[in-house]
Amino acid sequence: MLFRSLFSVVLAGFLVLPLAAGPTPSSVSSQVRLDQLFDALAGAGEDEWQVIEDEIRTLWADSHSPSMNLLLQRGRDALAAEETDAAIEHLTALVDHAPDFAEGWNARATAYFQAGLYGPAMADIRRVLTLEPRHFAALAGLGLILEDMGKPDLALKAYHQVQQIHPNRPDVAEAIARVEKTLGIGDV
Helix, strand or coil: CHHHHHHHHHHHHCCCCCECCCCCHHHHHHHHHHHHHHHHHHCCCCCCHHHHHHHHHHHHHCCCCHHHHHHHHHHHHHHHCCCHHHHHHHHHHHHHHCCCEHHHHHHHHHHHHHCCCHHHHHHHHHHHHHHCCCCHHHHHHHHHHHHHCCCHHHHHHHHHHHHHHCCCCHHHHHHHHHHHHHHCCCCC
């Protein structure tokens, strides 16, 4: 239960992607920058990954629309206040108005997860990964949901996908070790 609470906080902290409702100069430059950052993240050392991750999360959080950014912030604020119903309302408005903004879907997936609504959370994660296949936070959330659903083999696959994209996250390494122990593989 403590892990779930901590992971929810981490997942909420990951709430972050650019609006792709038509390539604007800023969205194109954001995508180019994201590509560069993901290349750097894959080879980052222990002292570099956090700065790179923070920049990725900042780019993910920018929809290039002040109105949509406000809805995202209101949803995040509601999540932080543990007001999941309000968060879901704000974030549903966000994805309705900006269906190509992956971070809106990721934020709503987190709200659904916190409400214990795994089906809708997984549907939103699927949408996030369609829009941004490298979204390590969505993949980590998927792993956690699969773990909670008693599907450790599938959870392990999700965590390994996160590790391929973001090899330095200690919480993902811990999740892999925990699931491998559950499955009776790895260092036991």
